[in-house]
Amino acid sequence: MQFTRFARATRCAAALAMTIALAALAAPGAYAQQTQSAPLGRTIATQGSANGVPACISCHGANGEGNAAAGFPRLAGLGAGYFEAQLAAFADGSRENSVMQPLAKNMSANERTAVAQYFSSLSAPPGIRTQDPSDAVPSDSGAWLATRGRWQQDLPACVQCHGPGGAGLGTAFPPLAGQPAAYIEAQLNAWKNGKRPPGPLALMPAVASKLNDADIHAIALYYAQQPQAEANGATAASQPQAATSEHAASFQPPPESAMPDGDFGKSVKLGEQIFRHTGQYAGKFVGNSLTCANCHIDAGRKADSGPLWAAFVSYPAYRSKNGHVNTFAERLQGCFNYSMNGKAPPLGDPVLVALESYSYWLATGAPVGGKVPGRGYPKLPAPAQKADYARGAAVYAQHCALCHGADGQGKNSNGQTVFPPLWGARSFNWGAGMHEVQNAAGFIKANMPLGLGGTLTDQEAWDVATFMDSHERPQDPRFTGSVAQTRAKYHDTPNSLYGTVVNGHLLGSP
């Protein structure tokens, strides 16, 4: 009975592995012999516990590498915090698994901590990519869902939290790459069916609820194959579900599969790459750690996040920001000067031409000059209470710090930037539109936390936008030499905190 339930859980009847596991359960004596000569975690992992818990490696492999055939997950290199939380969840029954629940219950809190620390100290097996393939993949494939998401449903890409290559990130986001397909599939189904605790921000139940069986299978296969040869990409088809976005009825850019071939197609594709990997493809024009896609979600496709298809049909236009009519190309230059804190490519530069080509292609069929629903960021009504830094800090800690970090820098433990830095030297500068509170509030309300857009109240969005925009960031390139004068000239609006004093600091001052 237990075997049957276990097999159902992992969707893999792995008789050989079970034989080993059951043999280990029956031989607790091995434990006592070595418990004194090795750290507790290692002992339990390799020999089992005094209380009859079998050696973890019996199922999860001698080096914690997992067992793909059996669907047993890799443990090596998992973050200790995540690992320990899982054992606790098995122990209290909130995470269901007929094999692991009794084992975890049989361990003390101390033992669980020790085992978590042991496995987190082991290296992940070699061969796991930490970069996603840059080649185009079909937009209904596991690879696409994993690396691009499906934003018609506000479904973020796996890599947006689990890190490049799905290699795992911090304590909240475990590795996916190389985990057995059966294991990943079982976990997604568990979240979908309420069989696993929701975890931080309840992100995973939200994600899983938007995946159908084919999606889950495709994603699981994709990550199971990630450590293998690059040529071995998963392309199993998924059936996209009906769009759930607020603007489901609004303009839809063409699918990736419709991207044209030939020389024009190359320019479009290059534009998309620049948009998604700005530092990599247009590094000399970028002065921070952001990409275009950070503020234009789904690579410029998502409504209410400054979609490119809406921008393209809105230029030329007069902008009070610089007091003249701007072409689309000049508008793109503005992004480089301010949002990217860089130096704009000159007009006609292949970078601008490619971005314009990509935007034009995304706008295929959109009416020129049309006020297409979903353009820009939503304009939130003024908040009921005056937006407040302290309330914003609390919202930030609860909803944002998980990814962006308490320091707003979005780095992983290796110091790599994985989430967009929200302030400081590596963020947008004081000339960027996002530094204006109403813009940030609109963006946050519609799009944050990633995949959970619309879940914050308007007040929370205003408050947390105020918090974010109350931090120091790179100088406005139009700086006149005087903060007061620069504020008077460019920032004389309640929506800009530049030149105001927050927590005793004059924002914009060196």
Add this chain to the structure above:
Amino acid sequence: MQFTRFARATRCAAALAMTIALAALAAPGAYAQQTQSAPLGRTIATQGSANGVPACISCHGANGEGNAAAGFPRLAGLGAGYFEAQLAAFADGSRENSVMQPLAKNMSANERTAVAQYFSSLSAPPGIRTQDPSDAVPSDSGAWLATRGRWQQDLPACVQCHGPGGAGLGTAFPPLAGQPAAYIEAQLNAWKNGKRPPGPLALMPAVASKLNDADIHAIALYYAQQPQAEANGATAASQPQAATSEHAASFQPPPESAMPDGDFGKSVKLGEQIFRHTGQYAGKFVGNSLTCANCHIDAGRKADSGPLWAAFVSYPAYRSKNGHVNTFAERLQGCFNYSMNGKAPPLGDPVLVALESYSYWLATGAPVGGKVPGRGYPKLPAPAQKADYARGAAVYAQHCALCHGADGQGKNSNGQTVFPPLWGARSFNWGAGMHEVQNAAGFIKANMPLGLGGTLTDQEAWDVATFMDSHERPQDPRFTGSVAQTRAKYHDTPNSLYGTVVNGHLLGSP
């Protein structure tokens, strides 16, 4: 009875003027006294003829200035050829007028010639503008019809043949400015109702058939008021008739009345001015006597004549002409380099921004990337017979020389360019798209003669395009130093005559 018919013809019961006229009819004796002492034409004009024709000035004014109240047209400064042809038409009854028919019949051919020469030698009255107002006018006004036409119906503007300000042009196009409203109205009605000979190319019956009563009244009022103070513009409304263009169901750019205000509107308006008066508004970038609107009829609005609304939604695009992806701005630069035989404005120049703004505005509502019907020039099927210079020359003489002149230079008798020069130093250069026969044939078939698009056969269009493009014109700016090499590099197509020998001349050679 005769009085009643006359009044109906001119729609103005001018009792006083008639009294004078009838008095003159009754007093032929004045003629004999002076006939020996003055040239014949002057004598008849001022004193009447021996045969009882009264003095012309009795009705048409002492200096042939006409009588606005009575609706008697100005004769002074009319081209002798036109004048003589009208008297002949009255005489043979093909032009109906109950007063003029008996008088003209009563004159010998010699007398008619003499009178025509006399009045053509008199100066037109002062105050007639030779420029059209550059201010925007309502698109349903007489001023608009006179200066812009109504190209949904292939209705050209009056000024396109009658010259700037309607001041008259050559022997075929008499002045309109300052003619009595009643007279103009009567003539348009006469053409509409088959009461006046069709004239060159039967242009005027075609024009008049597209005007309703309100249009005719508005145009007549507009020209009647032309010599007066500039503030005195006519704005009588006309009811546009149903569009008759082949692409009536295709995209329609917004009406002039929808042009936006404010700074963006200024850029749009400037773009329109540049487009229509390119040498005046962007002179430093222009190297010939053409305007953008010469090849993009109705200021870039007309389908099948390279309409701007279709062009705007078609870029960025790869062009084999220069081997890379061109933005719309770069495409505009190409027009300056080749069609305008000039030097392109740099990217970002206000001239390009204004032209892009104007194009964008004209494209309002057009689908981005859409293959909108009417874009570019029509692609004609290959001609049944190989296109032929000699046949083309005959087509040209019959259908084109009227406006463009036998020498293709489009000048009036004062040496001013009034119609686009088709070849020679003041025309497009060897790099322009129009130098390729299939482009020229498509344009001509759809648009030429002006207002009579579609009347030439495909074969005639191919032949006359071949004739036009067999003439010398400014060098291709990409000239390598060798005609043969330049042909091999840029013109190696049966559609380009560059580098081929026509009538013993190597086209493209100095």
